[in-house]
Amino acid sequence: MSSTEKKFPPITKCGETTTTSYGSIAADLDRTPLISRSSVPYFMLVAMSGPQVPLNFAKEHLKNEGSVILLIPDRGFWSAKFEIKHKSYSKRRAEFSCGWKVFAKDNYLKVGDVCIFELLKRSENVFKVSIDYAAEYASD
Known part of the structure; x- marks a missing residue:
């Protein structure tokens, strides 16, 4: 391991929690490991065909x-x-609808872009959204 490589904490077994935060390790579009540690529930969505919300996330964290x-x-x-x-x-699925197309257009979402939705206020279904644009990695 070179001195420029980052060390990451080990991944715990599925369902095992070591802290009260929601944590995950994922690979960025250029395969660089990413660590996301958030104190609020969140999910990631890769822009493909539709704005689907993981059904388990919706059942557990969204009010209605x-x-x-x-x-x-x-x-x-x-x-x-x-x-x-x-x-x-x-067959059930959860998704964003009315208003999603405006959000996607205003934020220049394209196929392959990654959105991270952090649930800030459950009582009002308020999400902070971070976007990782795929085009930023296309020229690398």
Whole structure:
């Protein structure tokens, strides 16, 4: 290991918690390890075809279907709708709808961009959103 490489804490077993924060290790688009440690619940979304919210996250952390606020510090906020769609009895999915397209357009989201949604205020479904643009890595 060279002196410029970072050391990361070991990954704990699934379901095992060592702190009260929500932590994960993921790879950035250029395969550089990222560490995200947040004291609030969060999820990541890779922009592909639709703005799906992990169903388990939605069940555990979101109060109800309805309005959500998507906040990007120093840029502003956008209103959208959160809903659980029932395709069939066994197939349900959670997603952002009404207002998502405006958010995506205003923030120049393209396929491959990564959004991190941190739930700041559960009672009002307020998310702080961070965006990692894929195009920034395309020229590397």
